[in-house]
Amino acid sequence: GAGRIDVLDEVGSTNEQLRAAVTRQARGPAPARPWTDLSLLLTGHQSAGRGRLDRVWTTEPGTALTFSVLLRPAGAGGRPLPTQYFPWLTLLMAAAVVEALADVAGAGARIKWPNDVLVDGRKVAGLLAGLVLDPHRAPAVVLGTGINVAQDELPVATATSVRRATGRDVARAAVLEAVLAAFVPRYRQFCADPAAATGPGGPLRRLVEDRMETLGRSVRAELPGGAEPVTGTAVGLGAHGGLLLRDGAGAEHEVTAGDVVHLR
Numbered sequence: 001g002a003g004r005i006d007v008l009d010e011v012g013s014t015n016e017q018l019r020a021a022v023t024r025q026a027r028g029p030a031p032a033r034p035w036t037d038l039s040l041l042l043t044g045h046q047s048a049g050r051g052r053l054d055r056v057w058t059t060e061p062g063t064a065l066t067f068s069v070l071l072r073p074a075g076a077g078g079r080p081l082p083t084q085y086f087p088w089l090t091l092l093m094a095a096a097v098v099e100a101l102a103d104v105a106g107a108g109a110r111i112k113w114p115n116d117v118l119v120d121g122r123k124v125a126g127l128l129a130g131l132v133l134d135p136h137r138a139p140a141v142v143l144g145t146g147i148n149v150a151q152d153e154l155p156v157a158t159a160t161s162v163r164r165a166t167g168r169d170v171a172r173a174a175v176l177e178a179v180l181a182a183f184v185p186r187y188r189q190f191c192a193d194p195a196a197a198t199g200p201g202g203p204l205r206r207l208v209e210d211r212m213e214t215l216g217r218s219v220r221a222e223l224p225g226g227a228e229p230v231t232g233t234a235v236g237l238g239a240h241g242g243l244l245l246r247d248g249a250g251a252e253h254e255v256t257a258g259d260v261v262h263l264r
């Protein structure tokens with residue numbers, strides 16, 4: 001379908017702006033150009049970008065590609081997808097970013113579960129998904145993506161940009177086009193049969209696992225809410241996009257949230 005596309009020179013946060021627009025639409029009369037599945041809000045600059053865990057996500061004007069898409073995943077006959085599958089949406093977008101950076105910049109990027117993309121071990125992109133619940137509509141997700149494209153300097157040593165990592169100047173529009181070209185067909189495949197596409201041996205599970213830098217490594221997952229961290233070897237993804245860790249005793253744990261820290 002042809003979703004709405006809005007382009008703003010500057011906005012606080014595309015995620016917050018899109019969420020507000022979708023919420024307004026749910027409460028009032030339908031706007032002339034409704035926000036539907038695969039609608040896009042793009043901006044040249046965010047003045048108040050947000051990251052996970054309420055962190056700020058700050059970029060210099062003109063350097064980053066920042067956009068959010070509205071996803072209201074529905075399967076055959078328009079049946080809403082169970083929200084347990086929604087973590088896959090972030091992973092599918094992360095995989096699309098990896099492919100786009102390979103296509104347009106020749107960058108060897110990898111997914112750092114659950115929502116970062118790294119080049120040379122440094123963060124080049126971050127994703128942030130927020131659930132939009134409305135009693136009269138199927139559940140939706142506002143999925144925001146920020147890609148460091150043209151920065152010469154990054155504020156922290158753990159971050160990089162396409163230009164820093166590859167020495168190449170690529171247009172943000174070219175990156176966006178490549179990301180969406182990679183994402184949309186996978187999104188449709190996912191909606192058509194999420195269990196088959198993301199189940200063991202499923203094509204989208206393999207697609208994401210093959211692009212993850214985390215697999216085979218010893219990691220510690222810090223869980224939110226003060227729970228005991230889980231340590232083990234990352235062995236794959238679970239049914240709902242969680243990270244499967246095998247501990248020293250051979251038991252598997254599916255970690256569904258939190259920060260993953262690599263251990264030597």
Ligand code: BTN
Nearest residue numbers: 013015049050051052126144146
């Ligand atoms: C993270 O690194 O924790 C996630 C960063 C997500 C940044 C993107 S940029 C577009 C969208 N709008 C925001 O305010 N954040 C996301």
